[in-house]
Amino acid sequence: MLDNPVKLTNFKLLLSETVSMGEKSFEQAKLMSQHNRSEAEQWQKYLNYLALFGVEGWLTQRIPELPINRESINFLNVSYLKLGNFRVCVIATENVLDEVITIPQSSIKNPELAAHFYIAVEVLEEAEEIIIRGFLRYDELQNYCHQVNLLEYYQIPLEKFDLELNHLILYCHYVEPSAILPVIKSNFWEKTTKLSQWVQGVFDEGWLTLESFISPEANLALSTRNVTTGIKRGKLIDLGMQLGRNNLALLVNITEEAENKLGVLIQLHPTHGERYLPANLQLSLLSKSGKVLQEVESRAQDNYIQLKHFKGEVGVYFSISVKILNLSIVENFVL
Helix, strand or coil, rough: CCCCCCCHHHHHHHHHHEECCCCCHHHHHHHCCCCCHHHHHHHHHHHHHHHHHHHHHHHHHHHCCCCEEEEEEEEEEEEEECCCCCEEEEEEEEECCEEEEECCCHHHHHHCCCCCCEEEEEECCCCCEEEEEEEEEEEHHHHHHHCCCCCCCEEEHHHCCECHHHHHHHHHHHHHHHHHCCCCCCCCCCCCHHHHHHHHHCCCCCCCHHHHHHHCCCCCCCCCCCCCCCEEEEEECCCCCHHCCCCCEEEEEEEEEEECCCEEEEEEEECCCCCCCCCEEEEEEEEECCCCCEEECCCCCCEECCCEEEEEECCCEEEEEEECCCEEEEEEEEE
């Protein structure tokens, strides 16, 4: 028996990578975070940037052959880097004394914010250093999250993270990105449907009249009993052979409201003569930052699913996510 047994926490500390931060990083982090509205937001963004700069420097030293670029996304306690063809989500925290890492669920569930690797970083500002505590692959993180209740944040035990950071380097060299993160579409806001133009009679490509959906040639069966007023259009959504069929129909209904607002109703329907949607199909409303505002999931015999009617001012961005298993499609909109 050992006279002085090593505690698990101490063992994790031994495996962690410590990165010293230069004065320039602190000055840059302060400058980039000072425009936030509240002190709490400013402090968290400050920590985010320090964690981002530290991980960027560490990756540059460990994998110099892969190009590395910062992404503009920086919200809540996460920020992003592009490492070659891999995306890295950097999670910043002041301490891990409770052995838990907090991750916004939108950083995992929103396919436009999901990353191949999630790196947990403890920022020790007074010591002028960061500690890289470990990392998780997207597929591993998804498997774990399926076992817990859906909240705005996921609380991931530190023990779930891979403490051997050399594994991250090996993955980047020998694993295809699609083997870790099989997500459809990756260019966020590249194509945005402008709903205010529908009021003027201008419609984006791919958005068809309901008559197109219910024609015998299309062999579609849309229930529109909840969509009796306003401007209505539908679009075919292709999630591939995982559904055992080719398409779903995303139905959008908008109405003009007071105070320069638009009302929006979103439905998802089966097509090709199918009576029911596949089970466990998720329809989500996302804010521009990726936060899940609403979500509904289909059951075994749902003819259609819909989000709650919502209103917004003209110019507001949002997204609709359709997801089953690891396959996702996001449609971007602006009111």
